[in-house]
Amino acid sequence: MIATVTLNPSLDRHVAVENLVLDDTNRWVSFNHQPGGKGINVARVIHELGGETMAYGFVGGVDGDVLKALLKKTGVPCDFTSIRAEIRSNFIITDLKTHRQTRISAPGPKVSEGELKKLIDKISAIKPRPQYMVFAGSVPPGVPFHIYRQLIEKIKGLGIITVLDSADLWLQEGIRAKPDIIKPNVREAQTAMGVELKTEEDIIYAVKTFISGGVGIAAISRGRDGMIIGDKNNIYKLAPPDVQVMSTVGAGDSTVAGLVLKLSQGGSLEEASRLAVATGTAATLTSGTELCHKADVERLLQQVTVEKLLF
Ligand SMILES: Nc1ncnc2c1ncn2[C@@H]1O[C@H](COP(=O)(O)OP(=O)(O)OP(=O)(O)O)[C@@H](O)[C@H]1O
Ligand SMILES: [Mg+2]
Incomplete structure (x- = not known):
């Protein structure tokens, strides 16, 4: 079982307009809301691909109830920790004429110390123990910025593979905390390394640096350029086929889902990376906050190219 932990879930409200005009009234063409937050997205994609998953995290308020109801409708199992405050809402506005997407994100609710303790106790006591635990996304106000270090140390100690x-x-x-797997995009890897990653060589160097620092598998995703991934034995460069991109929302989360799902099924790093890129790219084919369809993933899988790089 792959557990996901989302400390800062959101109710994503997606509006499409024909031609966004600022400073005036616009009429929407379509509106929908979706459960959001990176760990929840990972769980949704694992579920879509037929894997076993459970979404953990904080949920509170009226929007929290809507999120749970929406998740239930899609059949994704969840076991959230209730908080007093209202979860955040993210707004995504798509202009159908220009294909431009404007996202407005909120910081999230204030989580108390007691609520955080409840969540830590819950995820430490899951029975039977999950094989993997994915920590994804931002951290809400009130929760210390070093929370992932604390959680990963604790969960790794229980023999669960951490992502x-x-x-x-x-x-x-x-x-x-030396997580078993990380999947930053180039920008996130740059911040973590404290240097600019301008060339492919720089990204390969970053992957190796993460590994020598104790990370098990480091995957750096590069949008349309795919991904560079390595462990202590191998390093691969993967490229997706050219596709007609509708929306990149959740592409990275889908990548994580594909990677972890294949590894959990005993797949090799190469096989898991291939599924990761196919899943990430499949997510770009759907509009708005919709994630990926299994049929697209299966079709794209054949079209992903993998190159083994010299270590
Ligand atoms: N324009 C694109 N064309 C094809 N595939 C894409 C494109 N953009 C993203 N992808 C796919 O999605 C994967 C992850 O993309 P990206 O590096 O943008 O993730 P991210 O920045 O973590 O995204 P997220 O916003 O979901 O966190 C890529 O490795 C690739 O497989
Ligand atoms: Mg990402």
Whole structure:
């Protein structure tokens, strides 16, 4: 079982307009809301691909109830920790004419010390123990910035394989706990390393640096350029086929889902990386906050190219 932990879930409200005009009234063409937050996205994609998963994290308020109801409708199992405050809402506005997407994100609710303790106790006591635990996304106010370090140290100690997909200081500190798997994008890897990663060589160097620092598998995703991934034995460069991109929302989260799912099924690093890129790219084919379809993943899998790089 692959457990996911989302400390800062959101109710994503997606609006499409024909031609966004600022300073005036616009009429929407379509509106939908979706459960959001990176760990929840990972769980949704694992579920879509037929894997066994459970979504953990904080949920509170009226929007929290809506999120749970929406998740239930899609059949994704969840076991959230209730908080007093209302979860955040993210707004995504797509302009159908220009294909431009404007995202407005919120910081998230204030989580108390007691609520955090409840969540830590819950995820430490899951029975039977999950094989993997994915920590993904931002950290809400009130929760210390080094929380992922604390959680990963604890969960690793229970013999669970840990995965971290976050940004900024949350990632930088989380890496100190030597997670088994990380999947930053280039920007996040740059911040974590404290240097600019301009060339492919720089990204390969970053992967190796993460590994020599104690991370098990480091995958750096590069949008349309695919991904460079390595462990202590191998390093691969993967490229997706050219596709007609509808929306990149959740592409990275889908990548994580594909990677972890294949590894959990005993796949090799190469096989898991291939599924990761196919899944990430499949997520770009769907509009708005919709993630990926299994049929697209299976079709794209054949079209992903993998190159083994010299270590
Ligand atoms: N324009 C694109 N064309 C094809 N594939 C893409 C494109 N953008 C993203 N992808 C796929 O999605 C994967 C992850 O993308 P990216 O590096 O943008 O992740 P991310 O920045 O972590 O995204 P997220 O916003 O979901 O966190 C890529 O490795 C690739 O497989
Ligand atoms: Mg990402």
